Amino acid sequence: MSIYRYSARRILQIIPVLLGVFSLTFVMVHALPGNPVRIYLGLNPSQSLEQELLAEYGFNQPLWKQYLDYLWRLLHGNIGESFVRKEPVSELMLARLGPTVTLMGLSYAIALPSALLLGVYAAATHNELGDHVSRFFGLAGLSTPNFWLGLMLIFIMAYQFDVLPASGYVPFTQDPVASIKHLILPVITLATAQTATLMRMTRSSMVEELSKDYVQTARAYGLPERRILLKHAFRNALLPLVTIIGLQLSFLLDGSVVIEQIFAIPGMGRLGYNGLLQQDYGVIIGLNIFFAILFLIGVLITDLAYAYIDPRIRYD
Secondary structure, eight states, X not given: OOHHHHHHHHHHHHHHHHHHHHHHHHHHHHTSSSXXXXXXXXXXXXXXXXXXXXXXXXXXXXXXXXXXXXXXXXXXXXXXXXXXXXXXXXXXXXHTHHHHHHHHHHXXXXXXXXXXXXXXXXXXXXXXXXXXXXXXXXXXXXXXXHHHHHHHHIIIIIIISOOSOSSOOOXXXXXXXXXXXXXXXXXXXXXXXXXXXXXXXXXXXXHHHHTSHHHHHHHHTTOOHHHIIIIIIHHHHHHHHHHHXXXXXXXXXXXXXXXXXXXXXXXXXXXXXXXXXXXXXXXHHHHHHHHHHHHHHHHHHHHHHHHHHOTTOOOO
């Protein structure tokens, strides 16, 4: 099977997965106690107004009918409307896409090369001081919760030394300097756990490759150690790493929800958090579908990258 037919088949497999994501999300949000109308109207709402809004948005219909109506709108490209903000969910997501993509992109751009370099260095100095130090910081980064690290950075850098802003977001096109200052703390917070995870995986994979016979043979032939590390061992160690690198996208999406809330970044993660508190069904379902699509695209790219790294893999 060619890579093109394999890609087409995997893309078609995304459809039932997205249907499952939509179905589970729909059932879960409707299983929450109360309804968005009662939350929107507050305490002691007018019964007539509540019934009017329930009928207007179809919340008084049987659950199966609401499901089919929503699914029909999705099939026609309509994600839905935010009940709280009275705006299409697609427009709300598009307006908040920039901050989230910027935060995730910068975090990954820092985490990936840093983790690969530290992992290779730790493997090259196996059971030496450099390896022990790298493993310590990797374990510390992996064990530190994102929300706690973010709060500590705010306390130290914003309140104790007053060198960086505690929260907020400034578009780069509006003020590049202010934008960078506002992004430093959230990017460090989000990138720390990613760097630690990828570094530990890189080290483990490299240590395993360096212990194999072909590495010993290459050393016996007198090949430079740098060439053995980077051209031979590192290339073979990349295969298990590709899976982790692709799946880390889901952890970035999860982390962005917490980080955006802590640092008051008006991104999609914060939009989803507020939508969950307000039981804004359209926002919750729309964001879950969007995040699922991003995750599935990441998995597809990961699978296709296998062929480039290891030509022995065939798409059967």
